[in-house]
Amino acid sequence: MSARDEILAKIGKAVAGAQDVEIPRDYRTTQQVDLVGLFAERVDDYRAIVHVLPAAEVPAKIDELVAGRRMIRPGGDGWEDLNTADGVVTTCAVAIAETGTIVLDHGPGQGTRAQTLVPDYHLCVVRADQIVSCVPEAIARLDPARPLTWISGPSATSDIELNRVEGVHGPRTLEVIIST
Numbered sequence: 001m002s003a004r005d006e007i008l009a010k011i012g013k014a015v016a017g018a019q020d021v022e023i024p025r026d027y028r029t030t031q032q033v034d035l036v037g038l039f040a041e042r043v044d045d046y047r048a049i050v051h052v053l054p055a056a057e058v059p060a061k062i063d064e065l066v067a068g069r070r071m072i073r074p075g076g077d078g079w080e081d082l083n084t085a086d087g088v089v090t091t092c093a094v095a096i097a098e099t100g101t102i103v104l105d106h107g108p109g110q111g112t113r114a115q116t117l118v119p120d121y122h123l124c125v126v127r128a129d130q131i132v133s134c135v136p137e138a139i140a141r142l143d144p145a146r147p148l149t150w151i152s153g154p155s156a157t158s159d160i161e162l163n164r165v166e167g168v169h170g171p172r173t174l175e176v177i178i179s180t
Helices: 003-015 035-045 055-066 113-117 135-141
Strands: 049-053 087-090 094-096 101-104 121-127 149-151 156-158 164-166 173-179
Touching: 035 049, 035 173, 049 055, 055 087, 055 121, 055 173, 087 113, 094 135, 101 135, 113 149
Parallel strands: 049 173, 087 121, 121 173
Antiparallel strands: 094 101, 101 149, 156 164
């Protein structure tokens, strides 16, 4: 008998005759708050740069922020080479107000995983109607068969002495435009 089979046999013996217990799944799936305000606050807490703008002002702001940078523009006109790009500008699939998390499913306008993790700068445009209150609500909107990238602020890690280092596992700078 393998170790796995032995462990499973012990578990089976321990629970033999036990009654089935229904696990309540009544956790909160929405909340009534200012989703744009809460999302902006949480993204800012992660040291991202946040702009909340009317939709009509978004194109000009994007032009301003990417001026002089070699940018990857998924689905846009022209692609900068991944190895020479300064940054990437994307949209998102959904954003979560409670956690300040942006979720990419790499659909139209979101680029590939490499395009969103290799450049040092990521500018993400989030429409107000893409912001949901909490994780269960976001998961309900996502297709689990698609590749998902969850972003909660710029990439950061700490060494053994707890010195924060940014940009190790993804962009060092995350800038978010929330289009209202």
